[in-house]
Amino acid sequence: MPSTVPDHGPFPQQELLAVRTPEVKERADAARNRNAVLAAAARLFSEKGVDGVSMDAVAAAAGVGKGTLFRRFTDRAGLAMALLDERERELQEKILRGPAPLGPDAEPRARLRAFAAAYLDYVRAHADLVRLSETGTPGARYRIGAYAFWHLHVKLLLAHREDAEADAHTLLAALAAEHVIAMTDRIGADRLAASLAGMIDGLYGASRSTS
Template identity: 50%
Template sequence: MPRPELPVTGQAPPERADAARNRRRILDAAARLLAEQGPEAVTMNAVAHAADMGVGTVYRRFGDVNRLLLALLDDGERRFQQAFLSGPPPLGPDAPPAERLRAFLHALADRVLDQLAILATAEAAAPCARYSSGVYLTLHTHVAVLLRQARPDADATVLAHLLLAPFVPSLLGHLTADRGLTVAQLKAGIDDLLAL
């Protein structure tokens, strides 16, 4: 059976090698600051210092903090999409659909939790915008394709929305921060949901 083709979030135009290295250094520095200190710590000056380069280079490359944070999200999403579209099984192709779906939902939980602060900020700014974004549409299409393969009799379109619903950043933030659930508990809950 041919593999379905899904769009990958906006492909970046080719870059010079030095520009690509600087972009990577800046994104890695921003990611470290975000993970260690939260989104408030991600300023253009702090990122430049953490990347060991001039602040002018960071401004020329990204313009402002919002665009830098969006680039950081896009970078993570591009890596995630490559993993589930062409990475090794069970997340990537060549695994049974039910195994791929489980691996995908576990990886999605990790992804959302890893970037919870920035995703929650984006969600708060435009709560319903996520459902028309290219990122959500790609995730939804992928889940629907796997569901059609695993359960041809089910309404894969509706089930895909329902399976993705628990991955809203505010809910995962509530479950981990307010309710004290661990990632292992969340993944066990995902497995129980898939077993229904």
């Protein structure tokens, strides 16, 4: 796959390549163990729910030692992050090279609305795993490698704002799994999506004058 991305739009997409979720490259035997662990974890999480599965159970189901499992993944949140890696890369690839409005051939407001909608779909499709990856330890969400990608993407799309960095963090807070799950139950997915789209429109409508 090419190492470059199209630079359409108001900012260079190349900046995002440095923080995208990397593909895991390892020896064949390590890859086999990793795949066995992730397959076992996915099956157990699906059968028992993420709160009903222990690291000991995953190790036993995968046929690996507990020490190996903990060294590789640390805890259940680490397992959740590993299971989400491929889904994150798929969404990031659509942002980097996909069609508009999520991809680069669209104006910033449309891209940001498309990102919010796509990320909502991603969270709802993998709600328990995303929540576990974000809340396994205090502040885990902000240490996840993918968060750096999402934040930079949103910040670049909000480059017209006086404090795009802070605005990007604030918008992403509304996309945290705990919030999305709770608000989907409380007000419904459609109202949540419409509210986020309105917030994004406000970020552009209330933009600082560049004159």
